[in-house]
Amino acid sequence: MTAPLRVHDNRVPVYYDGGARISAFRGVPPARGPEDWVGSLSRLPAAILPAGFPADTGVSRTAQGSLADLVAADPEGWLGAPLAKAYGGDPGLLVKLLDAGVRLPVHCHPTRDFAQRHLGSLFGKTEGWIVVDALPGAQVWLGMRDTVHRGDLLRWIEDQDTAAMIAAMNALTVSPGQVLYVPAGLPHAIGPGVFVIELQEPTSFSVLADYTAFGVDPDAATLGLGWDLALSCFDLGGYADRLDALLPAARPLGPGLRSLFAADADGYFRAWEARGDVTLPVASFAVVVVTGGAGSLLTGADRMPIARGDTLVVPASAGPLTFEDTVEAIVCLPPELP
Template sequence: MSNHPVALPANQPDQFYRGGAAIAALRGDPAARQGPEDWVASTTTLFGQDEAGLSRLPDGRWLRDAVRADPVAWLGDAHVAAFGPDTALLVKLLDAGQRLPVHCHPSDAFAAEHLACRHGKTEAWVVVGTSGPDPLVHIGFREDVPAPVIADWVSTQDSAAMLGALNAVSVKPGDTVFVPAGVPHAIGEGVFVVELQQPTDFSVTLEWRGFLADPDAWHLGLGGATALACVDRRAKHVEDLFTRTGSRAAPSVNLLRAKADPFFRADRLHVSGALTLEPSFAVLVVLEGEGVLDSLPLRRGSTVVVPHAAGGSALTGDLVAVRCRPPLPPNHGS
């Protein structure tokens, strides 16, 4: 099993917000609207859960357990040397059927100190579809914000102030947004993304009213003062966070800048004929067309996990796919 690419079915754990139509349409089953997030090749559980969120392989095993049992075959020697038997990656399809709340995620250092976890949650959004008249993402404060002001916004649940303090940017397919840990953000209604992130489910939900059933869930059980310490209160230049590649159609189009390499890597593959993929653990999401990966048939909506031991996989056909890979191990080329 760990020597060949594996097709994975939808894996849509319950969420608090609406969406899912774009995921169902991509997968070719518009009636199957099971939720706004599809966790692909997931070794991560929902916060506080034992199994919800994990991906199951066709042989019945959790992918998490299969990787732990044979990490070198799944991940390769260099990755295991750097990160252990840990994919260090979570990939999602995320279809925002409504605007998400303003929230942020802890850094590695914060997670290690307060959440007993080596990973925080830096993420990136590869925009693959939009709907509505003005699809937006809201990311990073437009100006520096003092800590007492943020605490007051959260205490009073001043949604207008929180959202208004963020940079609002229109997005279209081909845009990628890099979201460092700590940076407040909210994906707008009608934005459909392939999301790469560190493999945790840690969110500090600053805007919880109208979103979370339990008002105390916003701070991850840490208490408000501790949780707010993870917020990056500095102004952000949004163009530093965007990569726009919609007009590019090379065999492999890099979707992220080098600063993302310590967290994850992503490229868009344009195959017309044949393309050989270098050995790597990877997650493929097919956006258009059809083809074959080694002997595995692919079509629009296919989601596939590729173990490192698959070697130089041959991708043939006529298709477009997003390939997601784990962090670049230190002292190794891309």
């Protein structure tokens, strides 16, 4: 495989509502589902897979078949030898289009260390958001304003006192183009009317402090670990005076190209924004989300027309990508290896 492949709408069933902005972005008829897993080799875990859905729900489909099957058949061609070896044929990356129709629950995700010790996983779930669209005044909540004691959080959870949880957090009004970094452990929630491209480690691990309103039971809310252990996932430190760490400034990489996340995120994922005529400096497995304009994507002798709403998966063997004309795109890349 030496050329990019288009991946189309890949909605995954989850416990909250939304999805209208995904359909509008893609220019497709309205469809249910607030999460579209893009260029995904990840499956929705069997424990939370609704009845009637296939076992590989979550894996992207291309004109050449399942992306997981394609990568398994040629891991070095798709991922490059170092990445194929590092994670056993997994790119270490999951990209989502996420459109919150309601406020998501207050929750956090385990770190890699916690996931390796308690969940049998190489990956935790550090993530980052690039806001594509947002209603005026739409908000997200990131981290606690001031340090919260474990006992207070446990009491809020026992009482399902969502108002107290939200009141203790940093509320941020967001707008298109904004970038937010969400390290594992950070309590957070996304408000209604926020549509993001989410880059994350390839797991579905979430510890939900706020769960009854979403029809989730305590066992699922704690990943089956119980609150004594699951509560240790939460970073309860105060972030009011260190929000800059969660609001990264872009790093220029050259004309028409910049890195949207700070270097701290490179070990988990990278997002490069390409605007206009630009050639990327490296060849890599990539997931491309075209956020604006129209033009062409060149790989070697192949030229593919692309426009806003298109999503593609790119094998490392395709060589460095070149964008032409008025295209604006987010190139989502795997973790930078040591």
